[in-house]
Structure formats: C-alpha cells, structure tokens
Amino acid sequence: MSALCSLAYVSSAIRRLSDAELEGLLCGARRFNAGACVSGALLYHDGCFLQYLEGPPVAVAAAYDRVRASPLHHGIFELLHADVAQRHFQGWHMGFSEPSASLMLALSQADWVGTQRHGRAASNGGVQLLLDFWQRSRGGG
Numbered sequence: 001m002s003a004l005c006s007l008a009y010v011s012s013a014i015r016r017l018s019d020a021e022l023e024g025l026l027c028g029a030r031r032f033n034a035g036a037c038v039s040g041a042l043l044y045h046d047g048c049f050l051q052y053l054e055g056p057p058v059a060v061a062a063a064y065d066r067v068r069a070s071p072l073h074h075g076i077f078e079l080l081h082a083d084v085a086q087r088h089f090q091g092w093h094m095g096f097s098e099p100s101a102s103l104m105l106a107l108s109q110a111d112w113v114g115t116q117r118h119g120r121a122a123s124n125g126g127v128q129l130l131l132d133f134w135q136r137s138r139g140g141g
Helices: 019-036 057-069 101-109 125-137
Strands: 005-013 039-045 048-055 073-083 095-097
Touching (some): 005 057, 005 125, 019 057, 048 057, 048 073, 073 125, 095 125, 101 125
Parallel strands (some): 039 095
Antiparallel strands (some): 039 048
C-alpha cells in the first residue's frame, strides 16, 4: 500500500452557500486536515463542489468520512481514489477557489479514472486539468 493516496469527488450544495458558511466549512476542513496531514483543494461554483484530497490513506478516509457526513451537500460522486507517489498540493491543508462554470463542468467530465496507472494516479486527465487551473489561478502560469 502506498504511503499517500488521492481522492476527488463532486457534489451539490443543498442551496447556494453564503460567504460565512463557506468560510466556516474551510476553517473546519483546514483545522482537521492540518492535524491529519491531509492536503488538497476545494472548488466551489454556484452550488457545486469539487474537492481533491491527498495524504496518508487512513487520514484521507477520515477526511472523506467528514465530507460524507456534512449536511451542506448531497449527491456525492467519487471521481478518483488512487495511490499517488507525491503530493500535488503540498502546503495547502485546503486550498480554495471559485472557478468558472465552464471549468467546473470540464473538471466534472474529465477522465479521472483514466489518470490511474498501475494503481497510482498519474498527472493527466482530471488531475492535470485541476493542477493547470491551480497554477494559473495562483499566478504561476
């Protein structure tokens, strides 16, 4: 078993969330993830979530259990669950961005499963699209 795994999912908010609700969600996630050694990113647009988590398998599972228990969203659909060789979001206990509707659609329809090679997530398909967006949105590209 790998020392690190990744998990990505999409879901729908029960309603459009206020800035205060999003801030509360992020603060709780960042606090939990920092203690569990989980990193990743959360994208939110017009009531739709896409989240990518990475870290030790037990910690990612615990973070995902919290996600599934949240009353703020429903319709969780897992896009990816695979071992990874290295973190892509090192230093981001939970990065956050509000991308365009077109990017959210592209990410939700990307080939996340095809990103797995020999039981590991490779940097292409959905993962690469997310990383490309993240780099551009942070001024790196």
